[in-house]
Amino acid sequence: MSELSEKDSVQMLGLKLPTDPRWVNLAEMSLEEVLTDHAYCEQKAATSCITLIQKNPERERMVRELAPIVTEEWGHFRMVLAELDKRGLKLGIQRKDVYVNKLLDFQLKGGNAHDRFIDRLLINALIEARSCERFRLLSLHLKDDELKEFYHKFMISEAGHYRLFLDLAKEYGEEEKVMSRWQEFLDYEAKILKDIEVRGDRMH
Numbered sequence: 001m002s003e004l005s006e007k008d009s010v011q012m013l014g015l016k017l018p019t020d021p022r023w024v025n026l027a028e029m030s031l032e033e034v035l036t037d038h039a040y041c042e043q044k045a046a047t048s049c050i051t052l053i054q055k056n057p058e059r060e061r062m063v064r065e066l067a068p069i070v071t072e073e074w075g076h077f078r079m080v081l082a083e084l085d086k087r088g089l090k091l092g093i094q095r096k097d098v099y100v101n102k103l104l105d106f107q108l109k110g111g112n113a114h115d116r117f118i119d120r121l122l123i124n125a126l127i128e129a130r131s132c133e134r135f136r137l138l139s140l141h142l143k144d145d146e147l148k149e150f151y152h153k154f155m156i157s158e159a160g161h162y163r164l165f166l167d168l169a170k171e172y173g174e175e176e177k178v179m180s181r182w183q184e185f186l187d188y189e190a191k192i193l194k195d196i197e198v199r200g201d202r203m204h
Contacts, residue, residue: 013129013162014182016190023134024141026200032084033201036092039080041131041203044097045161046073048124056117062168069161076154083150099204100127102192106185118173122185125165130189130204132158 027034049066056062084091103126107119135155139148169178 013133013159014186015129015133016186017193019130019134019137019193020198022198023200024137026198027138028142028200030200031087032089033092034203035080035084035087035089037095037201037203039077039084039091040094041097042073042076042080044100045124045127046070046077049073052120052124059172061171065164065168069164072157076157079150083147095202097202097204098196099130099192099202102196103127103185103189106188114173118169118178118181121165121169121172122178122182125162125169125182126185126189127204128158128162128165132162134203 046069049070053063053066053070081091103123107123108116132155135151135158138151139155142148142151166182169182
């Protein structure tokens, strides 16, 4: 994926809008803050997988697939903590995630539990896709070679998670209906990116 153009990589992930090119430079100037936010993103990813397992134990494939991802995401949290320590930086406070909260606002509130479950899988897929895109940008455009390699590893991991959540949604739902809903989420996510402020102290 690192050899692709920005446009090609966004299209491969299904995203409708690339990240504002100013974001990497802003992130580089706010390294402690963006690493802090990244750490909490990994923590929340682990928690989200645990919640899906707890609420849907009958979905055996999902349980088997997500169980190791819980461990992986928590390992990523520890990796970011280690990176902060190595650089003499501190883990700051967790801040409100405007991007994720806006995605959650688009989740079905009524209807049946199954449709809400599919929406949750799609939200997770979308967060992972956007994270993958941003990790790629960091791996290409940061000045620090060690951080470039650090984020290249995360990029590869997030790409796999994105595909898994989307595959699970198609497995547990009607594929045509799921992909129609996925396109609705992609369109909505593009509007979110246009509306929210570009900040270097946030991963999203």
